Amino acid sequence: MDSINIKELAQKLNLSKSTISRAFRDHNDISSKTKERILAFAKELNYQPNHHASNLRAQKSKNIAVIVPEITNNFFSQAIDGIEKVASEKGYHVLIYLTSDCFEKEVSYVNDLYNGRADGIIMSVSGDATDQTYLNKLREKKMPLVFFDRGYDTVPTAKVTTNDYEISFEATTHLIKSGCRNIIYLMVNENLSIFKNRFQGYIDALKKFNINYNDEMLVYCGHNFDENYTAINKAFVKLRPDGVFASVERLAFATYYICNDLKLSIPKQVKVISFSSLEIAPLLNPPLTTITQPAFEMGVQAATLLFKKLLKKTDNPDEQIMLNSKIIIRSSTTG
Amino acid sequence: MDSINIKELAQKLNLSKSTISRAFRDHNDISSKTKERILAFAKELNYQPNHHASNLRAQKSKNIAVIVPEITNNFFSQAIDGIEKVASEKGYHVLIYLTSDCFEKEVSYVNDLYNGRADGIIMSVSGDATDQTYLNKLREKKMPLVFFDRGYDTVPTAKVTTNDYEISFEATTHLIKSGCRNIIYLMVNENLSIFKNRFQGYIDALKKFNINYNDEMLVYCGHNFDENYTAINKAFVKLRPDGVFASVERLAFATYYICNDLKLSIPKQVKVISFSSLEIAPLLNPPLTTITQPAFEMGVQAATLLFKKLLKKTDNPDEQIMLNSKIIIRSSTTG
DNA sequence: TTGTATGCGTTATCAT
DNA sequence: ATGATAACGCATACAA
Numbered sequence: 001m002d003s004i005n006i007k008e009l010a011q012k013l014n015l016s017k018s019t020i021s022r023a024f025r026d027h028n029d030i031s032s033k034t035k036e037r038i039l040a041f042a043k044e045l046n047y048q049p050n051h052h053a054s055n056l057r058a059q060k061s062k063n064i065a066v067i068v069p070e071i072t073n074n075f076f077s078q079a080i081d082g083i084e085k086v087a088s089e090k091g092y093h094v095l096i097y098l099t100s101d102c103f104e105k106e107v108s109y110v111n112d113l114y115n116g117r118a119d120g121i122i123m124s125v126s127g128d129a130t131d132q133t134y135l136n137k138l139r140e141k142k143m144p145l146v147f148f149d150r151g152y153d154t155v156p157t158a159k160v161t162t163n164d165y166e167i168s169f170e171a172t173t174h175l176i177k178s179g180c181r182n183i184i185y186l187m188v189n190e191n192l193s194i195f196k197n198r199f200q201g202y203i204d205a206l207k208k209f210n211i212n213y214n215d216e217m218l219v220y221c222g223h224n225f226d227e228n229y230t231a232i233n234k235a236f237v238k239l240r241p242d243g244v245f246a247s248v249e250r251l252a253f254a255t256y257y258i259c260n261d262l263k264l265s266i267p268k269q270v271k272v273i274s275f276s277s278l279e280i281a282p283l284l285n286p287p288l289t290t291i292t293q294p295a296f297e298m299g300v301q302a303a304t305l306l307f308k309k310l311l312k313k314t315d316n317p318d319e320q321i322m323l324n325s326k327i328i329i330r331s332s333t334t335g
Numbered sequence: 336m337d338s339i340n341i342k343e344l345a346q347k348l349n350l351s352k353s354t355i356s357r358a359f360r361d362h363n364d365i366s367s368k369t370k371e372r373i374l375a376f377a378k379e380l381n382y383q384p385n386h387h388a389s390n391l392r393a394q395k396s397k398n399i400a401v402i403v404p405e406i407t408n409n410f411f412s413q414a415i416d417g418i419e420k421v422a423s424e425k426g427y428h429v430l431i432y433l434t435s436d437c438f439e440k441e442v443s444y445v446n447d448l449y450n451g452r453a454d455g456i457i458m459s460v461s462g463d464a465t466d467q468t469y470l471n472k473l474r475e476k477k478m479p480l481v482f483f484d485r486g487y488d489t490v491p492t493a494k495v496t497t498n499d500y501e502i503s504f505e506a507t508t509h510l511i512k513s514g515c516r517n518i519i520y521l522m523v524n525e526n527l528s529i530f531k532n533r534f535q536g537y538i539d540a541l542k543k544f545n546i547n548y549n550d551e552m553l554v555y556c557g558h559n560f561d562e563n564y565t566a567i568n569k570a571f572v573k574l575r576p577d578g579v580f581a582s583v584e585r586l587a588f589a590t591y592y593i594c595n596d597l598k599l600s601i602p603k604q605v606k607v608i609s610f611s612s613l614e615i616a617p618l619l620n621p622p623l624t625t626i627t628q629p630a631f632e633m634g635v636q637a638a639t640l641l642f643k644k645l646l647k648k649t650d651n652p653d654e655q656i657m658l659n660s661k662i663i664i665r666s667s668t669t670g
Numbered sequence: 671t672t673g674t675a676t677g678c679g680t681t682a683t684c685a686t
Numbered sequence: 687a688t689g690a691t692a693a694c695g696c697a698t699a700c701a702a
Contacts, residue, residue, distance in 0.1 A: 021682090030688080072614075
């Protein structure tokens with residue numbers, strides 16, 4: 001970066017550094033004439049106040065960090081979209097960190113942010129945390145933190161979540177009312193509260209309708225497609241379920257592939273419902289019934305919460321926002 | 336950010352600031368004993384060298400900026416995934432900017448980066464540029480720039496692209512060999528060379544097989560779903576095409592919706608091929624034949640190129656890399 | 671091996 | 687309304 005600096009600019013204009021600075025800081029004690037002259041000349045020379053110098057003085061970066069498990073996932077990319085919209089409106093910049101659900105990466109990314117690179121963090125955590133409390137030092141450092149969707153219960157901070165329990169109860173009820181009596185549940189991570197809530201909604205709905213449940217119906221899945229395929233396939237062969245509740249989008253996709261391979265018809269033989277932010281769910285074969293979270297809006301709310309904390313415009317730094325997901329019924333559970 | 340600084344740390348350890356600094360900079364002229372003592376104590380106190388101060392001295396940020404039209408698009412999110420992987424390996428951080436294909440935003444974002452916030456830019460441009468040369472000042476400022484996929488021809492710099500012309504020729508040939516004689520082309524932006532190339536591949540394939548072409552067969556689309564729906568629908572009603580070449584994923588989706596609504600069977604009455612990075616293309620109804628770009632790899636290559644320029648490890652700052660897309664034939668063009 | 675002093679580019683404070 | 691100066695936190699050249 002070959003840049004001119006404030007000193008050189010001052011010399012060329014026969015002014016002092018302070019006057020230049022004032023022109024950029026929108027100070028009132030500067031004549032509008034000189035101000036305009038400065039700004040015009042600066043523009044011509046492509047001068048801009050050096051970010052590091054300004055921020056060293058001001059002790060802020062105007063950056064926010066967004067830490068998420070993955071980006072090639074409709075939920076997260078939509079959420080990031082929402083975050084970026086708010087941030088750019090406020091003149092802030094967005095740093096992206098992808099953990100691939102690896103806890104070590106998550107920790108290392110967060111630790112890398114203590115040096116002033118970012119003023120705050122928006123995060124959806126990896127589920128494999130061994131020590132969730134490492135985030136508590138953020139609080140000591142007065143670095144604002146907002147969770148969205150996936151947070152740690154042990155870390156008190158602002159959160160944006162959805163009505164996972166209720167909507168899962170409702171989704172399971174929908175499957176039952178559509179005739180399912182043998183519904184398997186595809187789980188990704190039982191440590192995170194959102195997944196606990198989803199599962200509990202399922203369990204309680206089964207209970208309400210007096211439908212038998214046993215542990216085999218809970219299928220543990222992971223991040224790898226092949227593993228998931230094997231696990232779900234095994235459950236299919238053994239249990240012959242007539243309904244599938246996928247707690248996460250990609251497990252529904254795996255289920256579709258498996259049903260194809262096993263020549264099982266969705267929805268005739270198996271009904272499938274899934275948490276999913278896939279916009280083209282109507283174009284799948286068959287169209288997938290989804291529990292759709294307001295991903296974009298969650299991003300907007302999370303960013304809004306963060307800025308409230310950042311700009312000290314709140315007296316409740318641990319504000320909790322819960323938004324409603326909605327079930328969109330399509331052919332994968334009807335007919 | 337309530338942080339301890341180097342001075343305080345030095346006092347507590349009865350050492351000088353420089354020694355502390357040396358411990359962190361991995362200098363050789365420091366005893367490993369004091370170095371360890373410093374690092375251990377620093378860790379305990381959560382001390383990290385202030386990013387702005389270090390970078391003010393070093394005149395670099397260890398940030399790279401990624402500017403793309405949108406993130407809720409499989410191609411871009413996969414590319415960003417690739418970029419982030421490389422950047423994090425190199426100890427760099429990724430700033431994300433979304434232009435929504437708005438040229439003014441693009442310009443304003445780039446202009447916001449002249450102040451040292453980022454050391455380099457990876458960009459896929461908006462197509463609506465009125466003055467593409469505004470990027471040339473990046474070169475004056477010695478700010479490295481790499482285009483991927485969508486670049487401006489008027490701006491000489493490193494680029495990562497795919498074999499758009501050849502693959503489009505091949506894709507069109509595939510449609511023709513599958514029996515199509517009336518293939519419409521869905522265009523998003525005729526100003527960008529990648530889209531020109533795609534279109535030219537289509538045109539030349541028609542020519543080779545002596546298939547008639549007229550301007551009506553070129554359907555101009557935009558960013559808005561409803562507009563696109565209307566435009567494509569109009570073409571369907573008027574031209575009754577038996578083939579559709581979508582130059583961009585979302586236009587294929589629009590085509591699917593339209594065929595549904597018009598009760599046209601894909602592939603019996605209409606065959607559809609599209610540029611697309613959708614991983615679940617096999618699950619669509621019918622499975623979509625795609626021209627798939629190596630999005631992740633493009634991100635990796637773009638980042639690699641940028642770092643070569645950044646670290647001055649190349650004598651060709653305008654290196655061009657062309658990767659191959661591949662056509663994956665599925666039911667939307669067969670049967 | 672460690673300490674001292676200077677400057678990186680800004681901006682706020684104080685003076686004029 | 688404008689100018690001089692100190693300080694933000696760090697890293698290097700130089701001194702010891």
